[in-house]
Amino acid sequence: MKKHLGKIALIVLPIIAALILLFPTYNASRLEKKEKEAFARAEKAGNSVDSLKIMDDFYKMHGEDLANAKKNRLKLGLDLRGGMYVTMEVDIVKLIEESAQSESIDEIFMEVLDKTAKDVVNSEETAINIFLKNFDAIARPKGKTLLNYFETTDFRDISEKKIIDKLNENATQAIDQAQEVIRQRIDQYGVSEPNIQKSGARRIVLELPGVQNRSEMMHLLQTTARLEFKLVRNNENIVKAFSKIDKYLSRQAKGLKVEEEIDTTVVDTAAQKDVASAAEEKATDTETVADNTNLDTLQTDSADVAKDTSKKDPDNPYEGLSEEEARERYLADHPFTSLFSTFYFQGVGDQQQMVNFGYITDEVPEGEYMFRITKDSLNKFLFMLQRPDIKTFLPIDLEVAVDAKPDQRFLQQSNIEIFDFYALKREAELTGDVITDAKATFDPTTNAPVVSMSMSADGSESWARITGANLKKRIAIVLDGRVYSAPTVQNKITGGNSQITGMANTDEAHLLEIVLKAGALKAPVQIIEERIVGPSLGEDSIQSGLWASVIAVIFVVLFMIVYYSTAGVLADIAIMMNVLLILSVLAALNGTLTLPGIAGIILTVGMAIDANVLIFERIREELNRGRSIRSSVDDGFQKALSAILDSNITTFITGVILYYFGSGPIQGFALTLMIGILGTLFTGIVITKALIELSLAKSGSISFGLPKNLNNELKEIK
Numbered sequence: 212m213k214k215h216l217g218k219i220a221l222i223v224l225p226i227i228a229a230l231i232l233l234f235p236t237y238n239a240s241r242l243e244k245k246e247k248e249a250f251a252r253a254e255k256a257g258n259s260v261d262s263l264k265i266m267d268d269f270y271k272m273h274g275e276d277l278a279n280a281k282k283n284r285l286k287l288g289l290d291l292r293g294g295m296y297v298t299m300e301v302d303i304v305k306l307i308e309e310s311a312q313s314e315s316i317d318e319i320f321m322e323v324l325d326k327t328a329k330d331v332v333n334s335e336e337t338a339i340n341i342f343l344k345n346f347d348a349i350a351r352p353k354g355k356t357l358l359n360y361f362e363t364t365d366f367r368d369i370s371e372k373k374i375i376d377k378l379n380e381n382a383t384q385a386i387d388q389a390q391e392v393i394r395q396r397i398d399q400y401g402v403s404e405p406n407i408q409k410s411g412a413r414r415i416v417l418e419l420p421g422v423q424n425r426s427e428m429m430h431l432l433q434t435t436a437r438l439e440f441k442l443v444r445n446n447e448n449i450v451k452a453f454s455k456i457d458k459y460l461s462r463q464a465k466g467l468k469v470e471e472e473i474d475t476t477v478v479d480t481a482a483q484k485d486v487a488s489a490a491e492e493k494a495t496d497t498e499t500v501a502d503n504t505n506l507d508t509l510q511t512d513s514a515d516v517a518k519d520t521s522k523k524d525p526d527n528p529y530e531g532l533s534e535e536e537a538r539e540r541y542l543a544d545h546p547f548t549s550l551f552s553t554f555y556f557q558g559v560g561d562q563q564q565m566v567n568f569g570y571i572t573d574e575v576p577e578g579e580y581m582f583r584i585t586k587d588s589l590n591k592f593l594f595m596l597q598r599p600d601i602k603t604f605l606p607i608d609l610e611v612a613v614d615a616k617p618d619q620r621f622l623q624q625s626n627i628e629i630f631d632f633y634a635l636k637r638e639a640e641l642t643g644d645v646i647t648d649a650k651a652t653f654d655p656t657t658n659a660p661v662v663s664m665s666m667s668a669d670g671s672e673s674w675a676r677i678t679g680a681n682l683k684k685r686i687a688i689v690l691d692g693r694v695y696s697a698p699t700v701q702n703k704i705t706g707g708n709s710q711i712t713g714m715a716n717t718d719e720a721h722l723l724e725i726v727l728k729a730g731a732l733k734a735p736v737q738i739i740e741e742r743i744v745g746p747s748l749g750e751d752s753i754q755s756g757l758w759a760s761v762i763a764v765i766f767v768v769l770f771m772i773v774y775y776s777t778a779g780v781l782a783d784i785a786i787m788m789n790v791l792l793i794l795s796v797l798a799a800l801n802g803t804l805t806l807p808g809i810a811g812i813i814l815t816v817g818m819a820i821d822a823n824v825l826i827f828e829r830i831r832e833e834l835n836r837g838r839s840i841r842s843s844v845d846d847g848f849q850k851a852l853s854a855i856l857d858s859n860i861t862t863f864i865t866g867v868i869l870y871y872f873g874s875g876p877i878q879g880f881a882l883t884l885m886i887g888i889l890g891t892l893f894t895g896i897v898i899t900k901a902l903i904e905l906s907l908a909k910s911g912s913i914s915f916g917l918p919k920n921l922n923n924e925l926k927e928i929k
């Protein structure tokens with residue numbers, strides 16, 4: 212028996228190695244079942260604290276094991292698990308616009324960008340090349356060059372070539388960075404075995420098995436995650452600008468000549484105050500920021516302020532009009548400010564007063580203002596602000612931003628969606644680049660979901676300086692142009708820890724945590740194709756694939772047993788071992804098993820059978836010549852070897868070509884086919900022969916299914 216230990220080891224060791232490689236697959240399935248049970252218990256818990264404790268206990272005990280198991284397990288493709296298929300495109304045109312100097316952008320440049328945006332839709336050419344062609348056709352005849360719009364940091368070599376090289380570099384980096392950021396977000400979201408790859412010059416293809424929440428995933432993928440901290444400038448300057456917009460639109464609607472005395476260089480004077488000296492304020496280690504908007508349950512149509520005009524007032528512009536006439540007149544005179552409500556605070560904490568724009572003059576009182584708008588009016592309001600003629604009335608260093616979510620108090624009390632909006636200093640005081648960590652948690656005082664952020668050393672220093680310089684002022688936390696919170700700074704904040712509030716639920720807080728951790732996208736991405744492979748289709752695919760595999764294997768096994776008797780049984784064992792090796796190697800290579808992959812395995816099984824048939828038929832021929840069974844086995848394997856190698860090598864080359872030039876399902880098929888061919892050569896030639904020799908050593912005979920008259924049961928002549 213000792214002389215056969217090598218053959219036994221040759222069979223047993225690959226099986227042990229395969230089981231070790233496939234153990235993470237089993238372990239992941241087991242732990243995922245426990246995770247679902249923990250989730251079920253957490254949902255039944257009475258409060259959020261108990262729910263968090265249940266999940267924390269689970270992840271403390273099994274979190275690391277589950278993560279490792281998921282990382283190393285055999286992955287199932289989208290067609291087997293169901294999930295989401297997404298094609299995304301990086302908006303390189305937007306990147307070009309943002310790369311230009313904002314003060315240099317004019318109508319000519321925007322015309323080039325608009326033409327480029329239309330041309331890239333149906334073109335495989337890079338967006339940069341299309342932009343350059345359109346620039347040459349539109350802008351150059353008008354005397355413009357790239358140097359008019361883009362700056363270069365290398366003053367020793369100021370040329371258009373440098374600008375073009377920089378644009379190409381930015382585009383390449385934007386696509387690579389988008390792929391990496393999306394991968395990080397998906398990994399942190401918890402999607403197992405995502406397939407993320409670039410397609411063409413600007414597209415990214417994602418296969419996300421198991422994902423069924425379409426809206427949540429689309430929000431996760433499309434969020435640019437540009438986090439900015441901006442000073443709130445809800446002061447008299449923005450109110451004056453709104454009043455001027457009213458006058459402009461009113462005269463325009465009445466067909467009157469529009470005054471062109473528009474000072475486009477107006478700036479917010481409050482933003483020009485020197486705040487550096489405040490950095491010497493005494494620092495505290497705690498963050499105490501609070502929203503200074505003590506709200507009443509007040510929200511009326513802004514035009515209703517005209518109701519008070521029926522009173523005797525020498526300054527009343529609607530003196531003598533009925534309530535309805537005054538209302539109509541007010542709407543006509545204030546087409547812009549009637550879309551929202553405006554409140555005035557003389558100082559922080561003072562009683563709010565509703566502002567009637569019918570009385571607004573050039574002398575607007577200083578103080579803090581608050582603006583609120585209903586969802587029904589929001590789209591019209593934002594559309595107006597995008598008009599080039601309206602933009603000229605706004606201070607150039609300010610921008611308007613709206614709350615990310617409606618005020619929950621109004622929503623609960625009256626089921627009306629009302630948003631606050633803010634005038635913000637255009638230049639951010641701090642950006643999300645300084646964020647080193649983010650965590651979704653609960654506010655200990657309100658139990659509301661919040662996201663806590665930690666900053667780098669440089670970020671902490673800047674944050675301390677900014678908050679120290681703006682005591683009793685509001686700083687808006689802006690993500691992708693929407694305001695999540697705008698707290699009033701009560702103390703200088705040191706340590707670099709801050710919170711984002713305003714999330715409706717824990718899921719939203721978790722998504723925000725993910726995008727902050729993963730970082731911001733250099734350029735926006737657009738989803739140009741997405742589809743959900745539903746659970747029913749996924750289950751059908753699984754069942755069909757499994758049944759096809761089982762039926763094929765059963766027929767193969769039965770054929771080999773019926774036609775080759777005992778030798779057929781040994782061949783079946785080698786074939787099953789081949790399938791086991793294919794799956795284990797696929798898991799080790801971090802590959803994904805798809806339906807085409809299953810087809811590749813079935814094809815491999817057929818090729819393994821073909822190899823065994825060649826060998827066994829050669830052995831039969833030798834036995835028919837009257838040779839001993841041992842010499843027949845040796846000669847049979849030797850004579851069949853060349854034919855087996857020829858067929859498998861040519862098929863392997865085909866698999867290499869398919870894998871190199873194919874994508875997606877084609878690659879899945881090619882990969883399993885190539886692994887299967889190598890496994891076939893090993894199991895068909897080495898393992899099958901070892902099994903036959905062990906059987907001969909034990910019983911001295913073996914049946915190859917020969918007819919009875921040819922002495923089916925042969926014994927070795929000793």
